[in-house]
Amino acid sequence: MSKEKKFFKKINFAPYIMILPIMVLLAIFAFYPIVLSIVKSMFRWSGTFGGDGINTFVGFNNFIDLFKDEIFLQSWGNTLFFVVTGAVINLIFPFLCALLIFSIGNEKISYRWRVAFVAPMVVPSMVIFLLWQFIYDVDMGVVNNVLALFGAKKVDLLGNPDSVKWAIRFMGFPWVGGTYLLIYIAGLSGIDNSLREAARIDGASPLRRIFAIDIPLSKPQFKMILTLSIIGEIQDFVKIQTITEGGPGYSSYLPGLYMYKVAFDANEYGKACAIGVTMLVVMLFASFLMNVIFKKEDID
């Protein structure tokens, strides 16, 4: 038997064949669109492949136009607001809730609380958005009805540029349920209990134990949640589209919403790809930054 035949006989091809379909699908639906959008961001493109559509190479003109575009710049300003406030909320509130649930001594009760906090995840997000829109309604909303009880004037939270972003941010209050809570609980469960025990024996108070053990040892979870939160806030636009459509004016407009509208309402797919590429770059940079910050802290 030749060396080559021996070599091929040694290799088990079955795993490669089994993984091939998913790799093909990934290549078609994940890698190819990324490459295509980078290429097409340098074209004025009406979204067609061949045929009668517009497909003209314009170099970096789409990007230059975007950086002169007030709507685009304002939408990034709005995103910054949502990224910063979202990061603060996602780092603090689900963690506090996870600590409370984790500190319940009775395993059965702790499990029930976990289920209670995770159960709302099954409610379609659209229902939650519309519920909050109703809560903020000027005529019939809960907020204005409560204010009316105290004789206060009606407030138009979603129709006022000064309040709309805060009103949207407040949606989902108390911001504790869902995936982030589970990640924190998993992180807290992964910490060796003997550390807490030792600290307790040494006389450390519960608060001291949280700051000296739980928070430092939950850094991988903080890093993951911070990265997910930033990416999520940059990508998100469904909530805004449903509730305010970026308004009033452009005061709650987001790059994702702009990309959607430029592609599907204006048929300028090249420009939409350019918006997508800028979002991709920002998200990659944010992820890289998180890695650097947390890596540096690990070394320290």
Next chain:
Amino acid sequence: MFNKIKNYVAALLIVTCFVSMIVKAVGGGNTKQIVLSFWGTNLPYQFALEGVAEQYNQMQDEYEVVIDKQDAGNYRIWMGGRLAGGNASDLLATTNVYANTDASNGYLYDLSEALSQPNPYSDSGLAWKDDFSGTYLTQVAYANDTSKFFCVPTSTVSVRIMINTDILQKYNIEIPDESWTFSDYRKICEKLENEGYTAMEIANAKFINYTVSWAIDIMMAQLKYDEVIGYDKNQNGQVETEEIVRAFLDGDDVLNMSKDQDFKEVMQFLKLWSKYWGEGFNSRDDTSENFLRQSVPMMFGGSWSVSGIELTLNNENPEADKTNPYKMFNYISLPFPRLEKNVYIDKDTTFTFTNLKDGLPLQELGEPSGCFCIPKSTVDAGKLEGTLDFLRFFTSPQSAAYMANAAYEIPVTKNVEVNEKMYDFLAPENSESIRMRFNLLNLSDGVAEEYHFKQVQMYLMTGSSSISLSTLCKNVQAKYLEVTELIRDDNDWEW
């Protein structure tokens, strides 16, 4: 050895599944079945559409029409993907803007030849295109070549002011009729405001609410009637894309929104009027709820609200549920009140439109909606004949009457008998109104349309985020120039 065989069998199964998925995705469907896809959340419309399909299916046995409802939020993405992939449904609900875009990309079948032949489901004996009322068909002509049609409308929408006549009667206010003027309207509002009501509500949260944009259109149509006739170069009763582009770019007397007195006056008038729309009109997405609860006696809304109102009021059953907030009431729908040179706003304010001429026709024609197009993939699949036949049936007087009575859809074809409520929405016979969409509409650029809306919204706001009238006019003109120049260059138009 056995494990190795097992692995190979599993790998083979996965590959087989994958291949069969691809074959199914690209493979042809049932040649006798015509799939009609539409979007929407309007249940009466869906049921009526299913009813029309059922009638057609019972009438003949060569084709079977199947109704496929798609998610409203993602319809455009879904439709665009299917058209690009060549596997779109046989008949697609669309809009004039979408159809223009898809036609320029070469995805749609040109219906102009079919439209020049008689519709076998109509008794008129006329060409199919002549069965359409007013400019409903010409409004959906292809933007780059108005002799081509890539979609046909099956119904229309229109805006009206709906008035709770029970409330007016309660306060001894005379019920107006369709000849009412804006001063008449404001005097009625004032009486209601004195009784503690917000007299009328208007939705202005989103561009898709359309009502404010439509009000601007109606007012501009009256003020610029003579100029609009001049813009209509091919004199077909409709100012199409090329004519709009020409109005902005060609000649010495081009339209300039940053200096146009009529546009400025309409905006100023709108701002004066908006202070009576009630708190929160910039976040109001719907007005029918307050109208149904009778907390607001009038609403400025579209015909699309009627089915919801009728459905709610007809289902009213106070005995079954004492907490039901809806009680039956009478209401009428009137066209937008006619502007006069001097309009009464309130006891301290009269607004003067410098250039308004008396006695001009009011813009009453609606916007074509319920448009349908045939993708080229339908032709390739050999289903053109059947799809066209159903589309002809769908626009017949019989189907239009059915849609009007079952779903309160306004017919776009002639000789259709409709119920009393829908009668108010019909276009006046032999209407002379020439339609030009301002608001950057009819230019196949939804982002520009939204820009116009948002600029107006910011102008109507109060507070630090509000923009001035000059900023609004300057921005709108800049956007008009940007969009029209691009369209001119894309189409190599020279005049």
